[in-house]
Amino acid sequence: xxxxxxxxxxxxxxxxxxxxxxxxxxxxxxxxxxxxxxxxxxxxxxxxxxxxxxxxxxxxxxxxxxxxxxxxxxxxxxxxxxxxxxxxxxxxxxxxxxxxxxxxxxxxxxxxxxxxxxxxxxxxxxxxxxxxxxxxxxxxxxxxxxxxxxxxxxxxxxxxxxxxxxxxxxxxxxxxxxxxxxxxxxxxxxxxxxxxxxxxxxxxxxxxxxxxxxxxxxxxxxxxxxxxxxxxxxxxxxxxxxxxxxxxxxxxxxxxxxxxxxxxxxxxxxxxxxxxxxxxxxxxxxxxxxxxxxxxxxxxxxxxxxxxxxxxxxxxxxxxxxxxxxxxxxxxxxxxxxxxxxxxxxxxxxxx
Amino acid sequence: xxxxxxxxxxxxxxxxxxxxxxxxxxxxxxxxxxxxxxxxxxxxxxxxxxxxxxxxxxxxxxxxxxxxxxxxxxxxxxxxxxxxxxxxxxxxxxxxxxxxxxxxxxxxxxxxxxxxxxxxxxxxxxxxxxxxxxxxxxxxxxxxxxxxxxxxxxxxxxxxxxxxxxxxxxxxxxxxxxxxxxxxxxxxxxxxxxxxxxxxxxxxxxxxxxxxxxxxxxxxxxxxxxxxxxxxxxxxxxxxxxxxxxxxxxxxxxxxxxxxxxxxxxxxxxxxxxxxxxxxxxxxxxxxxxxxxxxxxxxxxxxxxxxxxxxxxxxxxxxxxxxxxxxxxxxxxxxxxxxxxxxxxxxxxxxxxxxxxxxxxxxxxxxxxxxxxxxxxxxxxxxxxxxxxxxxxxxxxxxxxxxxxxxxxxxxxxxxxxxxxxxxxxxxxxxxxxxxxxxxxxxxxx
Numbered sequence: 001x002x003x004x005x006x007x008x009x010x011x012x013x014x015x016x017x018x019x020x021x022x023x024x025x026x027x028x029x030x031x032x033x034x035x036x037x038x039x040x041x042x043x044x045x046x047x048x049x050x051x052x053x054x055x056x057x058x059x060x061x062x063x064x065x066x067x068x069x070x071x072x073x074x075x076x077x078x079x080x081x082x083x084x085x086x087x088x089x090x091x092x093x094x095x096x097x098x099x100x101x102x103x104x105x106x107x108x109x110x111x112x113x114x115x116x117x118x119x120x121x122x123x124x125x126x127x128x129x130x131x132x133x134x135x136x137x138x139x140x141x142x143x144x145x146x147x148x149x150x151x152x153x154x155x156x157x158x159x160x161x162x163x164x165x166x167x168x169x170x171x172x173x174x175x176x177x178x179x180x181x182x183x184x185x186x187x188x189x190x191x192x193x194x195x196x197x198x199x200x201x202x203x204x205x206x207x208x209x210x211x212x213x214x215x216x217x218x219x220x221x222x223x224x225x226x227x228x229x230x231x232x233x234x235x236x237x238x239x240x241x242x243x244x245x246x247x248x249x250x251x252x253x254x255x256x257x258x259x260x261x262x263x264x265x266x267x268x269x270x271x272x273x274x275x276x277x278x279x280x281x282x283x284x285x286x287x288x289x290x291x292x293x294x295x296x297x298x299x300x301x302x303x304x305x306x307x308x309x310x311x312x313x314x315x316x317x318x319x320x321x322x323x324x325x326x327x328x329x330x331x332x333x334x335x336x337x338x339x340x341x342x343x344x345x346x347x348x349x350x351x352x
Numbered sequence: 353x354x355x356x357x358x359x360x361x362x363x364x365x366x367x368x369x370x371x372x373x374x375x376x377x378x379x380x381x382x383x384x385x386x387x388x389x390x391x392x393x394x395x396x397x398x399x400x401x402x403x404x405x406x407x408x409x410x411x412x413x414x415x416x417x418x419x420x421x422x423x424x425x426x427x428x429x430x431x432x433x434x435x436x437x438x439x440x441x442x443x444x445x446x447x448x449x450x451x452x453x454x455x456x457x458x459x460x461x462x463x464x465x466x467x468x469x470x471x472x473x474x475x476x477x478x479x480x481x482x483x484x485x486x487x488x489x490x491x492x493x494x495x496x497x498x499x500x501x502x503x504x505x506x507x508x509x510x511x512x513x514x515x516x517x518x519x520x521x522x523x524x525x526x527x528x529x530x531x532x533x534x535x536x537x538x539x540x541x542x543x544x545x546x547x548x549x550x551x552x553x554x555x556x557x558x559x560x561x562x563x564x565x566x567x568x569x570x571x572x573x574x575x576x577x578x579x580x581x582x583x584x585x586x587x588x589x590x591x592x593x594x595x596x597x598x599x600x601x602x603x604x605x606x607x608x609x610x611x612x613x614x615x616x617x618x619x620x621x622x623x624x625x626x627x628x629x630x631x632x633x634x635x636x637x638x639x640x641x642x643x644x645x646x647x648x649x650x651x652x653x654x655x656x657x658x659x660x661x662x663x664x665x666x667x668x669x670x671x672x673x674x675x676x677x678x679x680x681x682x683x684x685x686x687x688x689x690x691x692x693x694x695x696x697x698x699x700x701x702x703x704x705x706x707x708x709x710x711x712x713x714x715x716x717x718x719x720x721x722x723x724x725x726x727x728x729x730x731x732x733x734x735x736x737x738x739x740x741x742x743x744x745x746x747x748x749x750x751x752x753x754x755x756x757x758x759x760x761x762x763x764x765x766x767x768x769x770x771x772x773x774x775x776x777x778x779x780x781x782x783x784x785x786x787x788x789x790x791x792x793x794x795x796x797x798x
Contacts, residue, residue, distance in 0.1 A: 047474070048446035052439060093786065146541065153786070156490055156508075156549060156779055158542030159469050164788055173477070249438050249470040253542050256438060256466065292443060295433065307668075309393035309402065312433045316394060 033183055038176040046175040047248075053288050054182045055243045060268035060280035061193055062236025067266075068274035069197055070229035071209030072122055076134035077237055078261035079141035084111040084238025085245035085252050086151045089160040093153060100167050104185065108238040114141075115234025119227040126212070138262055145254040152253070159253040162246040178247040185243060189236060194277055196232070205229055206275070237265075271323060273333025282334045286326075291319055384455035385422065385692060385703040387412060387429040388448035390463045395435040396595070400625060400677055402668070404463070405431070407681020409666040410659050411651075415689055418658045422692050423701040428455050434464055441467025442474070449478055458695070458709035459483050459688045465543060473787075476500040480706035481713055483691075485684050486619045486642060490546065491779035495714065495742040496791040498780065500706075502713055502742045504687060505735060506619060506642040506767075509776065510746040512547040513767035515590050515616055515640060516554050518750055521765070523587075530559035535586035537577055537601060539593045540566035543620070547592060550772050557771065561586075571597025578608040589615045598626040599634070606633035616640060616750070623676040627753045635755040640748045640765075643683040643731060645758040647674025650727035651682060676758065683732050690726070691716050714739050733764050739794035743769070 041050065063077045088107030091098055098106075118137040122130055145151050152160045165172040165181065172181050196202050204225050207215040216222045245252035264287060272283020294315045302311055330337040389408065392401040412427050421427060430452055432444035441462055451457050460475060461483050462468040468488040475482045476499065482488070483502045490509050492501035506514070519534065520526040536551060538544035548564060555562035563584050565577050571593055578601075581589060589610065593601050598621040605615060613636040617626065622639035630637070647656075652674055659665050660673065672678050695704045695712025704712065716737045723729040735744040747764035784791055 043449070044446040048443040153782070155782075156546050157465075157469065158545060161469070161783075161787070162473065163786060249442065250473045251438075251469040253466070253469070255541070299430075308391070308405075308431050308433075309398070312394045 030187065033187075034180070038179055041176070041179070043175050046179045049289065049292065051175075051179055051182050051248045052244075053284055054179075054186045055240050055248055056265070056268060056284040056288050057281045058186050058189060058243070059237055059240035059265045060272060060284050061190060061277065062233045062240060063265050064269045064274065064276070064280055065193060065197070065205075065236065066229050066233035068269055068276065068279075069202060069209060070205040070226060071212075072119075072226060072229060073127070073131045074134040074233070075131055075259070075262050075266060076118065076137035076141070077265040078241075078257040078259065079134075079138040080111045080115055080234040080237040081241025081244060081261065082141050082145055082252075082254060082257035083114045083234070084108055084241035085257070086145055086160065087111060087238065088242035089153075089163070089245070090151065092163045100165060100172075100181075104239055104242050107242040108235040111238025111241070112231040112235040115237075116227055116231040118234075119230025122226040122230065123223045135259075138259055142254045142258060145257075157253070159251050160245065161251040162249075165246060182243050182247045185239060189239065190277065193236070197277070201225070201228070209275075267323075269333075271326065271334055273335035276333065276335045279333050279335035282338065286334060290322065291315065294318055382454055383424070383703065384426050384428050386448070386452040386455035386457050387427050387688070388444070388452075388457055388460060389429050389431045390434045390441060390444045390448075390461065390467065391431050392434050392436045392464065393431075394433065395437075397436045400623065401436075401463075403672045403675055403677040404681040404684070406665065406667040406672065407678040407683075408685040409681075410655055410664075411682050411685040411689070413664060413666075414655050414659055417664075418654070422689055423696055425692075425696070425701065425703055427689075428452060434462075434467055436464045436466070438464075438466035438470040442470055445471050445474065449480060456703050456705045458692050458704045458706065459713070460706075461485075461684060461688065462488075472498070472501055475706075478706065479710070481691075481710040483684070483687060483713070485680070485687065487543075491776050491783060493741065493743040493776050494780035494791075495737075495739050496780075496794050497784045497789055498742065499792060500710060502737070504737065504743060505683075505733065505745045506748055507743055507746075508543075508546040509550045509772045510743065510767035510769060511618055511640060511748065512550040512590075513554060513769070513772055514746070514748045514765045515618070516551075516558065516560075517767065518616065518640070518762065518765045519588050520558075521762075526558055531561070532588070533561045533563060533584060533586040534588050534590060535563040535565055535581055535584055536590045536592060537565045537567060537574075537581065539571060539597055540568050543594070544592050547590075547618075549775055551590075553772070553775060554768075567593060567597055567601070569597075570595065572600050574600055574604045575608075577601075578604045578610065581605070581610055582608045587614070590618065591615050591621050592618045594620040599629040602627065602630045602637055603633050606630075612636045613638065613752075619748070622751065624672075624758070625677070632755065634753050637753045638761075639751055639753070639758075641676060641751060642733065642745070642748050643676065643680045644749045644751050644760050645674060645676040645679060646731075646760070649679075649731040650724075650729065651686075651731065654727055655682075679731060683728070686726060686728055686732065687716075687735070690718055690722075713737055714742075716744070739792075 059077060059081060063074060066072050066074055084107040087110035088103045091103045091106045121133045146158060152158055172178055204220045207220055208222055208225055212222050249256060268283035268287050269280060271286050273279025298311050298315050326334060391405045392398055412429055415421060416427055432447060434440040434444055441464055449457055457480055459481050462471050465487045468484045471482060481500045481502055483504055485504050486506055488503040489501060490507040492498035492503050493507055520529055523529060551562050563586055565580055567574055567577055591601055602612060606612060615637055617639035619641055622641040627634040627637055667673060691709055691713040692704055694716045695709045699708045714737055716735060718735045720734055723732060733745040733747045737744045746767040746769045749760055749764060750762040751758040752761050
C-alpha cells in the first residue's frame with residue numbers, strides 16, 4: 001500500500017479525508033431483507049422472485065468484476081456457473097459429511113481454477129478475440145456436463161438435483177431457509193467485492209481496463225491481474241451457479257446454463273451499469289422482475305380478451321423497447337440513471 | 353446522498369411489495385376446480401405447443417359446457433407463459449399453486465422437461481401431483497419414492513421397449529431379433545440419452561446389436577451420422593430426435609438411400625410438424641405415439657359438434673384439428689379430468705386439493721369401457737395406476753405417414769415393463785439415497 005502523506009496535523013483538522021456516517025439506510029435494508037422479508041414473504045415472492053433475483057445479481061457481480069472492472073469481455077459466464085453447480089453437487093455427493101458452506105466454496109474454488117485456465121488466452125488476445133475464446137469455454141463446458149455421466153452421478157436424464165440443504169443442523173429446505181442461504185451468500189460476497197474493488201487489486205484492475213499499456217508502464221503485472229480477474233469472477237459465478245441449481249431450481253442440467261444464460265448475465269451488467277456493484281442488483285431486477293411485472297399487468301388488463309400468444313409477444317416487444325429506451329437515455333446503465341435522478345431530487349424543485 | 357436515497361426508495365418499494373404479497377382474506381370457496389395451464393406460446397417450441405393448448409382448452413370447455421363440469425364442479429383455467437424454461441415454469445407454478453380465487457389446484461402439468469425436473473421436489477413439498485405424459489423422470493414410475501410425480505402412459509424406457517416389441521413383431525418374433533442390427537440415432541441431450549440404459553439391457557436379453565449414433569444439437573446437418581448409418585447397415589433405425597433434427601434426419605436418410613419405412617420415430621418425432629417439411633422423402637416414415645393423430649375418434653365428433661362448429665374452439669388453424677399435438681392436449685386434459693373424477697368418488701363431489709387428487713391418480717383405472725364412455729377409445733390406452741406404479745399403460749401405437757396424413761398400422765404395442773422395472777428401481781433407489789427419502793410402504797396404502 002502506498003502511504004498518503006497528509007500535512008502535519010493541526011489542532012482540530014480532520015484526519016479522515018471522508019466524513020464517516022453511520023450507514024443507516026444499508027442497515028435498514030439488510031434488516032428488512034434478513035428479518036422482515038422471510039417473515040412476511042410468501043412462497044411466490046421468495047421462490048419465484050427474490051431468490052432468482054439475488055442469484056442473478058450475484059452472477060452479474062461476478063461478471064462485472066471481470067468485464068466492468070477489468071475490461072475483459074466474456075460470454076462464457078453460464079459455463080462457469082455450470083462448473084460451480086456440478087462441482088458443488090459432486091463434492092456434496094462424494095465427500096460425506098461436508099458442510100454446505102464448504103461445498104459452495106469448493107464449487108466456487110473449482111470454478112475459479114477452471115476460470116484461471118480459460119483466462120490464459122487473455123495474456124495474448126483482447127477485445128472481440130478474447131470474447132470468442134470465452135464463447136468456446138461456454139460450449140466446451142456445456143458439452144462436458146452432457147457428455148460425461150460421472151458429473152451427474154449417472155442419472156438417466158442428465159440432471160443433478162439439490163441434495164439436503166442443511167446448515168449447522170438447520171434444515172434450509174423451506175423457501176425462507178433457501179432465501180436466507182442465498183441472501184447470506186450474496187451479502188457476504190458483495191461485501192468482499194466492495195472491498196476488493198477499493199483495494200489495490202481493484203485499482204489495478206481498473207487501470208488495466210482503462211488502458212493496459214499504461215498500466216504495464218507503471219509497473220502493474222497485467223497478465224497476472226487479468227488471470228486473477230478471471231479466477232475471482234469465476235469463483236463468484238461458480239457460487240451463483242451452485243445457488244441457482246440448489247436454492248432456486250432444485251435441479252439443474254447442462255441446459256440450465258446455456259448460452260442464453262450467459263447473454264442474460266451480460267445484459268444484466270450492461271443494463272445495470274458496468275463497473276458498478278449496485279448496478280448488478282438494479283440490472284438483475286430489470287431483467288428478471290420486469291417481465292414478470294409486464295406479465296401480471298398484461299394478464300390483469302387484457303387476459304382472456306386478447307389471444308394469449310399475441311399477449312406474450314406484446315410483452316416481449318414492450319420489454320425490448322424499454323431496454324432500448326433506457327440504453328439510449330443512459331448508456332452507462334440504470335445505476336447512472338438512478339444516480340442522476342437522485343442528484344436532481346436533491347436540488348428539487350430547482351433545476352440544474 | 354444519492355445512494356442513500358436510492359436505498360430508501362428500494363426499502364419503500366420492497367415494503368410495498370411485501371405488503372401486496374400478504375394473503376387476502378379468504379373468500380367463500382366456490383364450487384370450482386382450478387386448472388392451471390403452463391403453456392408456451394412464444395419461444396422455440398411455440399409451434400408445437402399451440403395445438404396442444406387448443407386441445408386441452410377445447411376439452412375443458414367441452415366438459416364445462418356439455419357435461420356441466422366434473423360431477424357439477426366447474427373447471428376454471430388460466431394460462432401462464434413458461435417459454436419451455438425451468439425458471440418461468442417455477443414462476444408459473446408458484447403463482448398458481450394456491451389456486452385461483454378460492455378454486456384449488458388438483459393436478460399440475462408442467463408441460464416441459466426442465467420445469468418438470470425443477471418442480472419435482474417443490475410439488476412434493478406442496479403435495480400437488482405433477483402429471484408428465486411422455487416426458488419427465490422415468491424413475492418417478494416408482495411411486496413409493498416419488499409420491500407426487502406421475503410420468504403416465506409412456507416413459508422413455510417403455511418407449512424403447514415398445515420399439516423393440518414392434519420390430520420383433522415385424523421380424524416374426526422376439527427370437528428373430530438375434531443378430532439383427534438396430535441403430536438409435538439420438539439427439540445428444542439428456543432426453544436423447546435416456547433410452548441407452550434400457551436398449552443396452554434389451555440388446556443383451558434378445559441378442560440384437562445395439563448401435564448408438566448421437567446428433568449434436570440442433571441437428572440441422574446430419575451427413576456424418578447417416579454415412580455412419582449406411583456403413584453399419586442396420587435393419588432398423590430408431591429415431592430419437594426432436595425439433596428441426598427430425599425432418600433433417602428423414603431427408604438425409606433419403607439422400608443416403610436408407611429406406612424410410614425402416615425408420616421408427618419416437619414420441620417427440622411423431623407429429624405432423626415433423627414430417628410435413630420432408631415432402632415426398634417422408635412418405636412411409638413410421639412413428640411411435642401414445643396419442644395417435646386423426647379426427648375420427650368419438651371425442652372429436654363431440655368436440656366438433658359442441659365446440660368447433662359453435663366457434664368456441666381455441667384452435668386458430670382448423671387444419672390442426674386431429675393433429676398429433678392437438679390430440680395430445682385432449683389426452684392430457686382427459687387424464688387430469690378422470691383423476692379428479694376418481695378422487696371425487698372417494699372424497700365427495702366437490703373441488704379437490706392436491707393430496708386428494710393424488711389419491712385419485714393412484715386409484716385411477718380407465719378401462720376399455722370407460723374409454724368408450726368418454727369417447728377416447730382408440731385414442732388413449734387403458735390406464736391403471738397404483739401407489740407403486742405411476743406409469744400405468746406403457747403402450748404405444750405405430751403410425752405411418754402417407755404423405756399427407758398419419759395412418760395407424762398397429763393396435764397398442766405393449767412394452768415389456770417387467771424386464772425394465774429393476775432398472776427403474778435401481779435409479780429411484782439411488783435418488784432416495786441421495787435425498788434421504790424413506791420410500792413409503794405401498795402395501796399399506798391399499
